[in-house]
Amino acid sequence: MIQEVQRTAQASLLSWLDHPSIELKDAVSNMIFSVTAKKLISYDSSTSNEEMRKHYDAFIRGLVAFPLYIPGTAFYKCMQGRRSVMKMLKELLNERAKATHRRENIDFIDVLIQELEKDTMSENAALDLLFLLLFASFETTSSAITAVLWFLTDNPKALQELTEEHDYIRKRKVDPKSEITWEEYKSMKFTSHVIHEALRLANIAPVMFRKATEDVRIKGYAIPKGSKIMICPSTVHLNPVVYKHPSIFNPWRWKNTDEPAGGASKDFMAFGGGLRLCVGADFAKLQMAIFLHCLVTKYRWKMIKGGTMVLSPALRFPQGFHIQLLPKEG
Ligand code: HEM
Numbered sequence: 001m002i003q004e005v006q007r008t009a010q011a012s013l014l015s016w017l018d019h020p021s022i023e024l025k026d027a028v029s030n031m032i033f034s035v036t037a038k039k040l041i042s043y044d045s046s047t048s049n050e051e052m053r054k055h056y057d058a059f060i061r062g063l064v065a066f067p068l069y070i071p072g073t074a075f076y077k078c079m080q081g082r083r084s085v086m087k088m089l090k091e092l093l094n095e096r097a098k099a100t101h102r103r104e105n106i107d108f109i110d111v112l113i114q115e116l117e118k119d120t121m122s123e124n125a126a127l128d129l130l131f132l133l134l135f136a137s138f139e140t141t142s143s144a145i146t147a148v149l150w151f152l153t154d155n156p157k158a159l160q161e162l163t164e165e166h167d168y169i170r171k172r173k174v175d176p177k178s179e180i181t182w183e184e185y186k187s188m189k190f191t192s193h194v195i196h197e198a199l200r201l202a203n204i205a206p207v208m209f210r211k212a213t214e215d216v217r218i219k220g221y222a223i224p225k226g227s228k229i230m231i232c233p234s235t236v237h238l239n240p241v242v243y244k245h246p247s248i249f250n251p252w253r254w255k256n257t258d259e260p261a262g263g264a265s266k267d268f269m270a271f272g273g274g275l276r277l278c279v280g281a282d283f284a285k286l287q288m289a290i291f292l293h294c295l296v297t298k299y300r301w302k303m304i305k306g307g308t309m310v311l312s313p314a315l316r317f318p319q320g321f322h323i324q325l326l327p328k329e330g
């Protein structure tokens with residue numbers, strides 16, 4: 001998918017040039033949605049209306065809200081948003097299941113339909129999976145990319161080293177227009193440090209839940225069977241014993257520390273861990289690295305307004321993060 005990710009990033013960045021200001025999180029969400037929704041449901045951003053994205057937005061805004069199911073509340077809008085997306089996905093699934101002609105490009109719905117025909121999955125489970133994958137694929141990565149740019153805006157040294165890494169990759173290409181190769185992606189070491197450092201501080205998934213399936217004794221505490229446990233990754237990510245000066249954005253700290261193999265360790269849980277480790281971790285990191293390559297080799301940016309980043313409890317930019325994209329000089 002490297003080529004698709006790169007082409008979408010290039011096209012999106014080019015389209016942002018015409019605007020005096022763009023809200024980065026929205027713009028990146030649209031960019032990512034157009035890649036992943038195409039794979040999952042053959043969504044075509046040029047012909048589809050924006051309805052599904054709007055319902056997802058309502059869902060996201062009330063995701064961590066007081067559960068008051070009364071019209072007007074964030075929680076109510078969130079539930080309505082989910083209901084509307086589920087309805088659209090159900091219609092799509094039924095329409096496809098009825099279709100008689102074979103489609104040339106198979107997407108994830110086609111795979112689900114095969115599973116439904118084999119009776120290995122219920123329709124509700126299939127719809128839930130579609131809903132989750134669509135959501136997980138664009139909401140998290142767009143927050144992560146916005147957070148990276150937010151940190152880089154205030155860290156010219158990090159931005160310079162990142163730019164040097166990507167300029168070096170570009171200059172070594174025999175054909176400067178050729179697409180990024182897997183080897184080039186794997187050589188982006190400093191980029192990977194920047195991504196890990198931004199994810200450590202941004203804590204995009206603020207909490208995770210587990211249930212104790214048996215009595216557990218840990219560090220003198222007894223957790224009785226059946227307890228619900230809330231895991232809070234920021235307690236590890238901001239622990240000064242593990243990370244010196246934890247609130248400072250310091251991508252160089254990863255130079256001497258092994259980045260967690262497989263995406264997680266007991267000191268790094270941005271992608272969760274254990275059996276439920278994020279299945280999209282590698283894809284998300286790849287999307288971020290390629291976006292950064294396309295960005296820093298051709299463009300620079302200027303912050304226009306907003307830019308306050310808060311964790312409440314999830315990562316949010318209450319006034320947005322508005323930037324102007326400009327071509328790089330020289
Ligand atoms: C920077 C981007 C991302 C972050 C920070 C992130 C974070 C996480 C975290 C923390 C979990 C674990 C939740 C838990 O343990 O309860 C998770 C699970 C999951 N993620 Fe991601 N994610 C990202 C990108 C993606 C992408 C791009 C996809 C899909 C293409 C994806 C799909 C999933 C799925 C399906 C699960 C559930 C896995 C399971 O329960 O077995 N994520 N993610």
